[in-house]
Amino acid sequence: MAQTVDELRNEIRVAVGRFEREGSAAFTKEDLAAICDAVEYEIDTSGRLPPKAEMRAGILWKTGALEENNPKAAPSSFRKNELEAIETTVQ
DSSP, rough: OOOOOOHHHHHHHHTTTOOOOSSSOOOHHHHHHHHHHHHOOOOOOSSSSSOOHHHHHHHHHTTTSSSSSGGSSOOOOHHHHHHHHHHHHHH
């Protein structure tokens, strides 16, 4: 049986050392930062975390879903096929 988007998000969270969430919850900045680390996309964590769009773009670029690291090209949330690619990368 196919996984839901929420199940994929939670599997990704667990794979990168974050905790599962009940119900439908988008990734927090902290979740995205952990995913960035897992896909080897470097972000500056010495101060405030970068904007979500920047981290999403970097994650998609590292997983091959985007040809270039462009925050303007990144969606406001990951699509199911993108979550599946991210899950494969972080497992």
